Amino acid sequence: MNPSLIAIWQKGFFRAATAGVVYVVADLVVRLLESNLDEIVDALVATLHDLLVVVAIAVVVTVFSPVIARVWAATATFRAAVVKVGAKVPWPWVAFAIGAIYFFLPLAATFEFSLRIQRTGYSFLAYTNVLQSPAFQQTFTYSILVGIAAIVVGLLIVVPAAYFVRLRAPQLRPIIEFVTLLPLIIPPIILVFGYIRLYSSSSILPLTNSDVGTNILLTLAYVALAMPYMYRAVDTGLRTIDVQTLTEAANILGANTATILIRVIFPNIIVAVLSGAFLTLAIVIGEFTVASLLNRPAFGVYMQNVGANRAFEPAALAVISFIITWAAMGMIQLLARFAPKTAARTD
Amino acid sequence: MEEPHNAEFLRIENLVKTFGSNTVVKGANLAVERGEFVTLLGPSGCGKTTILRMIAGFERPTSGNILVEGKDITPLAPNQRKVGMVFQAYALFPNMNVEDNVAFGLKIAGMPAEQRRARVDEMLKLIGLTGFGKRFPFEMSGGQQQRVALARALAPKPRMLLLDEPLSALDAKIRVSLRQEIRSIQRDLGITTIFVTHDQEEALSISDRIVVMSAGNIEQFGTPFEVYNRPSTKFVATFVGTLNTLNGKIVNAAERSVSVEGQVFKVANLPGGATDNASLSLTMRPEAVSLGAPNGQDVVLSGKVKEVSFLGSVIRLRVDLGDNSVSLDTFNDTSTPPPALDEKVTVSLYSSDIMILPN
Amino acid sequence: MSNSTDTLVANTAAPASAGVASSSGGPLHAFAGVRWGDYLGVAPFLIFAILFLIVPTAFLVVGAFIGRDGSFTFQNIIDLGTPQIVSSFWISIRVSAASAVVGAAIGLIVALAVIRGRLPEVVRSTVLTFSGVASNFAGIPLAFAFISTLGRLGLVTVVLKAAFGFDMYRAGFNILSFWGLTLTYCYFQIPLMILIIAPAIDGLKKEWSEAAATLGATPSQFWRYVGLPVLWPNLLGTLSLLFANAFGAIATAYALTGSSLNIVPILLYAQIRGDVLNNPGLGAALALGMIVITALANIVYLVIRARAERWLK
Numbered sequence A: 001m002n003p004s005l006i007a008i009w010q011k012g013f014f015r016a017a018t019a020g021v022v023y024v025v026a027d028l029v030v031r032l033l034e035s036n037l038d039e040i041v042d043a044l045v046a047t048l049h050d051l052l053v054v055v056a057i058a059v060v061v062t063v064f065s066p067v068i069a070r071v072w073a074a075t076a077t078f079r080a081a082v083v084k085v086g087a088k089v090p091w092p093w094v095a096f097a098i099g100a101i102y103f104f105l106p107l108a109a110t111f112e113f114s115l116r117i118q119r120t121g122y123s124f125l126a127y128t129n130v131l132q133s134p135a136f137q138q139t140f141t142y143s144i145l146v147g148i149a150a151i152v153v154g155l156l157i158v159v160p161a162a163y164f165v166r167l168r169a170p171q172l173r174p175i176i177e178f179v180t181l182l183p184l185i186i187p188p189i190i191l192v193f194g195y196i197r198l199y200s201s202s203s204i205l206p207l208t209n210s211d212v213g214t215n216i217l218l219t220l221a222y223v224a225l226a227m228p229y230m231y232r233a234v235d236t237g238l239r240t241i242d243v244q245t246l247t248e249a250a251n252i253l254g255a256n257t258a259t260i261l262i263r264v265i266f267p268n269i270i271v272a273v274l275s276g277a278f279l280t281l282a283i284v285i286g287e288f289t290v291a292s293l294l295n296r297p298a299f300g301v302y303m304q305n306v307g308a309n310r311a312f313e314p315a316a317l318a319v320i321s322f323i324i325t326w327a328a329m330g331m332i333q334l335l336a337r338f339a340p341k342t343a344a345r346t347d
Numbered sequence B: 001m002e003e004p005h006n007a008e009f010l011r012i013e014n015l016v017k018t019f020g021s022n023t024v025v026k027g028a029n030l031a032v033e034r035g036e037f038v039t040l041l042g043p044s045g046c047g048k049t050t051i052l053r054m055i056a057g058f059e060r061p062t063s064g065n066i067l068v069e070g071k072d073i074t075p076l077a078p079n080q081r082k083v084g085m086v087f088q089a090y091a092l093f094p095n096m097n098v099e100d101n102v103a104f105g106l107k108i109a110g111m112p113a114e115q116r117r118a119r120v121d122e123m124l125k126l127i128g129l130t131g132f133g134k135r136f137p138f139e140m141s142g143g144q145q146q147r148v149a150l151a152r153a154l155a156p157k158p159r160m161l162l163l164d165e166p167l168s169a170l171d172a173k174i175r176v177s178l179r180q181e182i183r184s185i186q187r188d189l190g191i192t193t194i195f196v197t198h199d200q201e202e203a204l205s206i207s208d209r210i211v212v213m214s215a216g217n218i219e220q221f222g223t224p225f226e227v228y229n230r231p232s233t234k235f236v237a238t239f240v241g242t243l244n245t246l247n248g249k250i251v252n253a254a255e256r257s258v259s260v261e262g263q264v265f266k267v268a269n270l271p272g273g274a275t276d277n278a279s280l281s282l283t284m285r286p287e288a289v290s291l292g293a294p295n296g297q298d299v300v301l302s303g304k305v306k307e308v309s310f311l312g313s314v315i316r317l318r319v320d321l322g323d324n325s326v327s328l329d330t331f332n333d334t335s336t337p338p339p340a341l342d343e344k345v346t347v348s349l350y351s352s353d354i355m356i357l358p359n
Numbered sequence C: 001m002s003n004s005t006d007t008l009v010a011n012t013a014a015p016a017s018a019g020v021a022s023s024s025g026g027p028l029h030a031f032a033g034v035r036w037g038d039y040l041g042v043a044p045f046l047i048f049a050i051l052f053l054i055v056p057t058a059f060l061v062v063g064a065f066i067g068r069d070g071s072f073t074f075q076n077i078i079d080l081g082t083p084q085i086v087s088s089f090w091i092s093i094r095v096s097a098a099s100a101v102v103g104a105a106i107g108l109i110v111a112l113a114v115i116r117g118r119l120p121e122v123v124r125s126t127v128l129t130f131s132g133v134a135s136n137f138a139g140i141p142l143a144f145a146f147i148s149t150l151g152r153l154g155l156v157t158v159v160l161k162a163a164f165g166f167d168m169y170r171a172g173f174n175i176l177s178f179w180g181l182t183l184t185y186c187y188f189q190i191p192l193m194i195l196i197i198a199p200a201i202d203g204l205k206k207e208w209s210e211a212a213a214t215l216g217a218t219p220s221q222f223w224r225y226v227g228l229p230v231l232w233p234n235l236l237g238t239l240s241l242l243f244a245n246a247f248g249a250i251a252t253a254y255a256l257t258g259s260s261l262n263i264v265p266i267l268l269y270a271q272i273r274g275d276v277l278n279n280p281g282l283g284a285a286l287a288l289g290m291i292v293i294t295a296l297a298n299i300v301y302l303v304i305r306a307r308a309e310r311w312l313k
Helices: A003-034 A037-063 A065-074 A074-087 A090-114 A123-134 A132-169 A170-187 A190-198 A212-239 A243-252 A258-266 A270-286 A289-293 A299-309 A315-340 B047-057 B098-106 B114-129 B144-156 B173-190 B200-206 B224-229 B234-239 C001-011 C028-032 C036-063 C075-079 C083-116 C121-132 C140-150 C154-162 C178-202 C206-214 C220-249 C251-256 C264-275 C280-311
Strands: B006-018 B023-035 B037-041 B063-068 B082-084 B160-164 B192-195 B209-214 B217-222 B243-250 B256-259 B263-266 B279-284 B301-312 B314-320 B323-330 B344-349
Touching: A003 A037, A003 A065, A003 C083, A037 C083, A065 A074, A074 B217, A090 A315, A090 C083, A090 C121, A090 C140, A090 C154, A123 A132, A123 A315, A123 B063, A132 A170, A132 A212, A132 A243, A132 A258, A132 A299, A132 B243, A132 C036, A170 A212, A170 C280, A190 A212, A190 A289, A190 C264, A212 A270, A212 A289, A212 C036, A258 A270, A270 A299, A270 A315, A289 A299, A289 C264, A299 C140, A299 C251, A315 C121, A315 C140, B006 B192, B023 B047, B023 B192, B023 B217, B023 B234, B037 B047, B037 B200, B037 B323, B047 B082, B047 B160, B047 B192, B082 B144, B082 C083, B098 B114, B098 B144, B098 B234, B098 C220, B114 B144, B114 B173, B144 B173, B144 C206, B173 B200, B192 B200, B200 B224, B209 B224, B217 B224, B217 B234, B217 C001, B234 B279, B243 B323, B243 C154, B243 C264, B256 B279, B263 B301, B301 B323, C036 C083, C036 C251, C036 C280, C075 C280, C083 C121, C083 C178, C083 C220, C083 C264, C121 C178, C140 C154, C140 C251, C178 C220, C178 C251, C206 C220, C220 C280, C251 C264, C264 C280
Parallel strands: B037 B192, B037 B209, B082 B160, B160 B192
Antiparallel strands: B006 B023, B006 B063, B209 B217, B243 B256, B243 B279, B256 B263, B301 B314, B301 B344, B314 B323
């Protein structure tokens, strides 16, 4: 038996087997992803069925591998030409273009949809409907106010903590960093569920009993949700301005800690603070889950309501919401240009 | 068939590289012999690294050719040129241990595992790191990583070795020992090597020939002796080693006599177009200047000691001559203390040691 | 407030040697040499964290083990095994896994294209900025946007029908479905992937691919032997993060598929609103199940990231 023939069969078998295994595994994964629990057995059976087909094909391919190898070798020049053409295609641009389309299309489509409220032709009627509705104005104002409250409270607890950890108690940093991770790990729905249970009428702090109490709870929930971003923004700002030296300089000149914080540190981290503030605002404006479960008249709840009852106004709301989010993020980018730059800054 | 001695191996013809409106290499011409160790020396931005990268294939020349063994390699991709390269930042693959790093080029070339193992052991022995095979880059010091990088580059037996400031990221002591090691390995293997550095001491100590570059131009191409003692331009003289500059005047251009601090003497040559009473820059190395009465020297000047640096075996002095000052070294003498500040001294030198250089 | 200010003044004015130091060992070691006044600054933060992050979550976790009569029991956990709830977890896992894998794959390709594809610098910064915004654009507006794009009257649906005669919905597609929700989730999963994997791709030093080239490797050989193996831990870790991100999301699903796709957060939402399960303890158990899964996925991400950073020193 020709040894090179055996080698070709071995190679052919190996390749067919690998391809087959990959295909069957992918097949199984996709089927499982698509089936409900009661359909899992059917999915497994279907995969088994595919497996048999794959095995049959693999056997055929292995048997014919010398023939296939010869055909493959004969097409060498053709393949080289294909590779040459393929190398000319600017694949990175293609990938970027496809990504851009995926992300741009929904925005364009939403805008277009929002203009279709009148059967014929485009008009901004959906927008005027929305902007003039009292429900919109009230809930939007409510959300803005809650957002501002959340920003203020957030700053009051984050700025001193970041300052003291950086300056005097660096050993507390691991604890603080762990705490800032918590809101990212605990889903908001769990958090608000905990609030409802813990601060209900039968607990020590019956916040859910009154409107004021519930508003406070909502604000504090948003403080928690925004806290990781607020802390990171303030901490970065403090690192940039070399807090240690500033504090020592102010100290030598006779200032006490409160004065230092208010008149020296805070004005220098205004940019970082504003970044955190805009991020908080972006989170608060569109938020739905917490506000809905706490029964608060927030903007997110209003949007969901409109979505359930009307056809074209939701698209208009989505566009408005998107513009607000972009505006907030745009402000943050703008502020980054005005951030104090020092030699100590490490991007 | 024996290779002819001093056969030309690498030739660079009229190499030009422009980035946008900035011409970084302005027409370089170079011929390197087989087995030679050539250093590209110059300050940052002079174009030395760009030339190296064009030889490696990472930059396309704007115009010009690079020929290896007579063949133009300019159209070849970097992975087809069979050159080994060592980077300033070591560039060891972090996911592989030392063995796998060194064997990488061999694996790509399709060498069977047994042969790879043997070659890797051979290379580890060459760099003195036998037994380090299973270590990972992050477990090793900078010097060790760079040696592994060298082994990795040499393992596939490339035709040429390129080193891009390989010692700049290392501690001073390691730098000195490692450069000697690189040189002796290169000698043993006889591989043509191009070395890039901005450190002139490094270049002087290990090169067969040095290419001194400035702002995209090759200023001089010669042996360390030539570059140091017979610099062809002012730049080369100041960049390589220390240089003394005396301001003088031409007395008689035809007789080549000049005057410095009232002393008149003849120099070996003057630049073309020199006129009487024109001012002149005379340069010389510190070691050309001796302290004390002349012992055959024809130029004698007197002055006051302005600075004394006792460096142990060498005493470095700066002597003020009036309008000029010179720096000179004298050996430590256990029986004689060094001169004191403001002490009046005589310095003497041979007029033949004076270099008059074009700028 | 003046009392605490005076204390702060006293502490800052006093020489640095004053301090409540515990000399060595013991749990107080971390606090050795720290003046108590320093804690006042960090106190509001920690109090807030305890009252409004840790205790509510802990309360729920404990509540999962309390039965209808108020006694300690495992019954709630066992009750999680009912078909409706298990099916709900399975759907959540499916959606999260699908959107994580698809989001990670596409995000990786786009990130590679933008960072290593030799595109102009402006493309890279635009993509990263956009990703920063888009990763936050989840929730209700996102659902509306996708309905406007791929819903029955959506732009794409209408254009395909008008220009190519192709009726998506007749062919079986429906935005209000499992794959529709997955597709929608990708809108914030892909940007999140890009944001997180970009620094790791930046960490692939140019010298590595150059060194590989001098050793004879083609670009695909470089990716196979060096590039992907180095990125691999980060990819897995980020996959885990994307999974956790999708698992905890509710607003988008609520607005898009409502309760037709009964993922765990929606089930929990219904339970909180109206106790549809007729068992408050069971709601807490549901919450516990969610926390365990998201916490595990996040821990996997953090551990892998820490180990990968050691490599790339």
